[in-house]
Structures are given as structure tokens and as C-alpha cells.
Amino acid sequence: MTESSSRAERPGAGSEDPVDRALTDALAAERLRIVATLIRTTQDWDLAEDAVADAAERALQRWPLDGVPANPAAWLTTTARRRAIDLIRRADTERTKLAELRAIEELRGSPDPGTNPTFLDDDRLRLIFTCCHPALPMEARVALTLKVVSGLPTGAIARAFLTTEATMGQRLLRAKQKIRNAAIPYRVPTASMLSERLDGVLAVIYLVFTSAYATSVDELADEAIRLGRLLVELMPDSDEARGLLALMMLHHARRDARTVGGELVTLEHQDRSRWDHEAVAEAFGLTQLPGTARGSYRVQADLAAVHATADDAAGTDWAAMVSLYDELLELVPSPVVTLNRAIAIGMSDGPLAGLAALDDLRDEPKLADYHLLPAARADLLARAGLTAEAVVALDEAVALAPSVQDRRQLARRRGELAGDIERGDLKGREQP
Amino acid sequence: MKYMMFVTTDPETPADETGEGTLDIETWVNTYDAAGKRVIGERLRPLEDSTTVRRRGGKVLVTDGPFAESREWIVGFDILDCRDLDEAIEIAAQHPSAASGRLELRPFWPFEDEVG
Numbered sequence: 406m407t408e409s410s411s412r413a414e415r416p417g418a419g420s421e422d423p424v425d426r427a428l429t430d431a432l433a434a435e436r437l438r439i440v441a442t443l444i445r446t447t448q449d450w451d452l453a454e455d456a457v458a459d460a461a462e463r464a465l466q467r468w469p470l471d472g473v474p475a476n477p478a479a480w481l482t483t484t485a486r487r488r489a490i491d492l493i494r495r496a497d498t499e500r501t502k503l504a505e506l507r508a509i510e511e512l513r514g515s516p517d518p519g520t521n522p523t524f525l526d527d528d529r530l531r532l533i534f535t536c537c538h539p540a541l542p543m544e545a546r547v548a549l550t551l552k553v554v555s556g557l558p559t560g561a562i563a564r565a566f567l568t569t570e571a572t573m574g575q576r577l578l579r580a581k582q583k584i585r586n587a588a589i590p591y592r593v594p595t596a597s598m599l600s601e602r603l604d605g606v607l608a609v610i611y612l613v614f615t616s617a618y619a620t621s622v623d624e625l626a627d628e629a630i631r632l633g634r635l636l637v638e639l640m641p642d643s644d645e646a647r648g649l650l651a652l653m654m655l656h657h658a659r660r661d662a663r664t665v666g667g668e669l670v671t672l673e674h675q676d677r678s679r680w681d682h683e684a685v686a687e688a689f690g691l692t693q694l695p696g697t698a699r700g701s702y703r704v705q706a707d708l709a710a711v712h713a714t715a716d717d718a719a720g721t722d723w724a725a726m727v728s729l730y731d732e733l734l735e736l737v738p739s740p741v742v743t744l745n746r747a748i749a750i751g752m753s754d755g756p757l758a759g760l761a762a763l764d765d766l767r768d769e770p771k772l773a774d775y776h777l778l779p780a781a782r783a784d785l786l787a788r789a790g791l792t793a794e795a796v797v798a799l800d801e802a803v804a805l806a807p808s809v810q811d812r813r814q815l816a817r818r819r820g821e822l823a824g825d826i827e828r829g830d831l832k833g834r835e836q837p
Numbered sequence: 838m839k840y841m842m843f844v845t846t847d848p849e850t851p852a853d854e855t856g857e858g859t860l861d862i863e864t865w866v867n868t869y870d871a872a873g874k875r876v877i878g879e880r881l882r883p884l885e886d887s888t889t890v891r892r893r894g895g896k897v898l899v900t901d902g903p904f905a906e907s908r909e910w911i912v913g914f915d916i917l918d919c920r921d922l923d924e925a926i927e928i929a930a931q932h933p934s935a936a937s938g939r940l941e942l943r944p945f946w947p948f949e950d951e952v953g
Contacts, residue, residue, distance in 0.1 A: 540922055587944045588838035590921035598923065 424468045428461060431477035436556055437635075439485045441528035445591055446511045450553065450581045452492050460485035486512045529554075530639045531591050533632075537606040538589045545580035546609045547616075552577055554635075555628050565622040606636065607649050607702060614653050626657050637691075644696035648703030654688035655709035657681070669814040673718040685713045701736045704729055723753030740769045748781050756789040776805035780815060787822055792829075796822050839876070839945040840925045844913040844932070847939040856936035865932055869917070874928055878915030912938070 436457055443453035460481050474480040490509050536549040544566075551557045551565075563573035583589065594602040614629035616622070633650035640646050662679040663670060670676075692710050696703060708729045715721040730746035743766055751759020763782055772778045783798035799819040806812040860868065869875035884903050891898040903910065912934075919925040922942070929940045 538922075540926075586946075587942075588919075588921040590923045592923075594923060595927070597927065 424465070424473060427468065427473040427477045428464050431464075431481050432461060432556075435478040435481055437529050437532075437554060439482050440553060440556075441532040443485065443489050443512075444532060444553075445528050447489060447493060447508045448585075448591070449493075449496075450584070452489060452496070454553065456485045456489040456492060457481075459488045463488075527639055529635070530593050533606055533636065533639075534593055534602060535584065535589060535591050537602075537609045538584075539602070539605050540587060540589055541580050541583060543609075543612070545576055545583075546605075547612055548573060548576050549580045550609055550632070551613065551625075551628065555632065557628065561624075565616065565620060565625050567620065603640070603643060603645065607645055610636065611649060611653070611702070614656075623660070626653070626660070629653055630657060644698055645700040645702050647691050647694065647696070648700060648706045651688040651691040651706035652702050652709055654684045654691075655706060655713050658684040658688070658713065664810075667810070668817070669810045671814070672712060677717065680713065689714060699732070699736075701733060704733045704736060708733070718752075721752070723749050727753055740766055740771045741775075743769075744772065744775075744778060744781060748784075751781075751785045751788070756785040759785045760789065774805055776802045776807065776811060776815070778802075779805065783818070783822075792822050792826050796826065838919060838921060838925075840917045840919065840922075840942045841945065842878075842915045842917055842925070842929055842932075843911050843941040843943065844915070844934045845909050845911050845938050845941065847937075848908045850937060850939075854936050856933060858930065859933045859936050860931045862933050869928055874917055874919055874924075876916040876918050878913065880913040881911060883912075884910055909939075917942075 439457050439460075440453050443456055444450055447453060463484055464477070464481060468474070468477075490512055493505055493508055533550070533554055536554055537546045541549070548562055548566075551562045552559060559574050559577065560570045563570045566573070593599070610629050610632045613625055613632065617625035617629065630650070630653050633646070633653055636643070636646045637650050658681040659672070659675065661681070662675040662677065665676075688706070689710050692703070692706050708726060711722055711726055711729070726749040727746060730742060730749055733742050734746065744763070747759050747762035747766070750762045760782065763778075763785065766772055766778060779798045779801035783795040783802060786792070786795035786798060796819055799815055799822065803812055803815045803819060806815055859865075866875065866878070887901075887903045889900045889902065891900075915932075917925050917928060919928065922944075925942050929935055929942060932940060934940060
């Protein structure tokens, strides 16, 4: 595998050249399906990726001379399959002759990429479940999904996760070896395992999404949303897949309002006209579809939707937020959810009620180093008029803040409150 | 694919673990013997009956007890012959020790597979 394959892995955007354009579109439409089917028929992940990369390379040679074919995607599929047959024949591997013949026969037999209408019978879904198999380490699941399902180059994945290309390549290699050595199956899990395994797939996609915010690699968020869309397409009956997609879209719709001049802006103070209202409308539509089961992603999407459909912080339906947090706590008991619930109570029933709800978390070891706990307390104290106590809580929050941006935003808030106290003191001196 | 299923103790098993979803050991053994999925399996004597053997510099060293001090130890094993890992997981998950202890599924390293 060479870097020439990067074109096949990652369709470039916005090219003017008609050949580039046609190839980019064809890869975007069919790359995943071709790779997924080749992996099933050949059981060789590297061969499948190489065959597609080679087919893309060949398109770049042929199309400028012969013209772009009438159906570029079908051309790519056929060429990749032929290339796979060549590679199988040439390969000096331990693969037995019989399996080789069977793979070649199957590759010859079904030249069309057409979709299979049978529920959950789709090579792309098999590939996703295999990449996200719980017998693989979590970081390998994420890497493999981004590499093989999304088609990102190894180097780009390595940069996104702050590691070297060599390390990431090794991680991918180990994952593929374990799939083969431990016989991790290439199929959609049986009914008894499906729900747990789907949770695992959703967790991988959501981790890709949250990593985008942790590392400020925006591309990862787009990729996570693309994966979410794909899963909704492949599993149209899954409420949780839809919930996750809506959740990610609602969060991502706020990306342009989240910072001003590099400074973080809290949700309360964001310029809501800068939210992506088209994405909000689409995601809100997803949450309005009738569902059979409400899982944690769906409830979180509903929470995000309450924010997204309010005109401002004051106009938010905080009572609805509190009951959604109650529902979320039933599904996933977590101190962070308890914290957010306390904030919502503070908005709906007043700061003192919020502070009382926060008291439950005072000795929570999981939040001992969590800067948003003292930050939330500071906010409630300030609104209760206890400004001096709020400043002390903000000092605590600043000391715990994980990033420079967080630290600056909290320090700014501290400065404002300290200024209020000073002005209050002056006023006090003026009127003895 | 053949898997060695190590049955081990687990000091972290909650006292109130009910074992829901598992079979009793006789049913488990009979079911998967009949299905041809369980090749062989045995319960093992405790650590006090264990003996460690080494050869160092040509000399044979025999010591009492296991090779590593641990709060978890192997109490038995089964060899499973399954279609793939998911089938092995499904069978293992019904073993009573999946609830009372923990199970490790280790694939056999085929003789002809030198790549590893």
C-alpha cells in the first residue's frame, strides 16, 4: 500500500478538473461498498483496500485519455474486482487454492454493486460491526473505522489522535491481525447480541465526534456525522442510531457560535443567529420521528433540541430539561448528568434550588478534578447574589481547567465578578 | 476455529451477582457436547496442588505452587470449536463461571500459520 492510495481513501473536494470531480464522486458513492464486499469475498483487508486504490489510480490514467465512463462508479467497481482477482492470483500467501478459487468465482459472479434489499444484509454494515467489535481495543476500533469505513489516510488519523503515522499504522495492523487470528466474524451480530453490539458501534462514532472537540480537529466531527448518517441509512429501524445522529448534528450546528475571536462562548451567551439552522431543523425532524425505545442518545438529542429550538437562554424550557435529565439519569447514572441536572434546576427553580441540587456532588470522587463543577457553583452563587463566594469558586475552576481556552473563559468571568465587588465596595464608601 | 477457554476466579465479582443468563454446568456441558462445540474440558485442582517446572542452564528446577502470585487463578478449562469468535462468546456467556468468575477465550495458533 502506497500513499498513491490516499486519493482512493479520501475524496478531495472542490476540484475543477472533470476527471478529478467524477472520480471523487464515484469514490464517495461506491468506495465503501466496494471495499466492504471485497473484504467479505477475499477475507483480506489489505488486498481489498489496495484493489480500490489501484482502481482509482487506473481511473486517473485512463479517464483523461478515454473520457470519463458513462457510469464511473460501475467502472470503479469492475476494475477493483478485476484488480482483486489479479492480486489473489499473484499473492504468495498461505491461502488455500480452494478458498482462492471460491473468492475469484464470487468476484466474477456479481459484477454489479447493487444493494441487497434483505434487512441488515449489507456488506457495509458487516464491515462497521467488525471494525467496532468489542474484542478489539477501543482505540483500534476508532482507528479501523476511520481508516476502512471512512477512508481517511493513516497519517490523517494519526494527526487527529496526536500520534505518529508509524504508531497508527501499527495499531491498524494489530487490529487486522486480531480479526484474523481470533476469527472475529464478518457479519451483523445475531439478534441476541445485536442491541449490545449496536451500542458499541454508536459509542465508537460518538467517540470520534467528541474527539473532534477534544482535539479541535473539525474534520473528525464531519466524519462522525457522516458515519451516523450511514448507520441511519443502513439501520433505518434503530431509534438510537437516529438519536445519535440528531445529537451530533445539534451539537455541531453550534460550532460557529462556540468561539468568538478564539475565545470560548458559553451556550447561554452564544449568538444564536450563527447556529446552523438547517442542521438544527433536520436534526429536530429526526427527534420527532416516533420511536419504540428511548435510549441515552435519544434523550441527549432531546436535551440538545430544547436548547436548539429556544430563542435565548431565558426562553429555554428548563422544566422540560430537568425531566429529560431525570430520564437520562435512569438510563446512565453519571455525576456529570447530575451536575447538568442541577444547572437546569438552577435555571428553572432559581439558583438556591440549583445549589441544593449541587450539594449531592460535593464528595463525588469522579468530579474531584472537574472544572465545570466549581464553574457551575460559581454561576449559581453569582446569580444568588453571593458574588464573593462565586469568585472563590471560579478560582477553583480556573485551577482545574483543562485547556487554555477554558482557563481564559473562566478567568474572564472571574474578572467581571471581581469588578462587580470592587464597584460595590466603592459605592459602599461613597455612601457611608 | 478452536479456542482455549480459561475459566478463572474473579475477586471483583459482586457478591449479589445472580448469574442471570447462564446455565448450570451440567446443562452447559451437555448442550455444547451434543452440539459438537465443546471438544474437552476439565476442572483443575487448586493452586496448592500446582507444580512449576523450569530448565535453567541445563538444570531442571521444580518448585511448589503456581508461577505467579495472583488473586486470580485458573480453575478449569474447556476447548471450544466454533465458527467464529462471536459463536464462542455466545457459548462462553452461558457458562456459570461467566457470572461467578471470568472466562478468557484464546484462539489456537494453527501449526501451518507461521505469520502469526
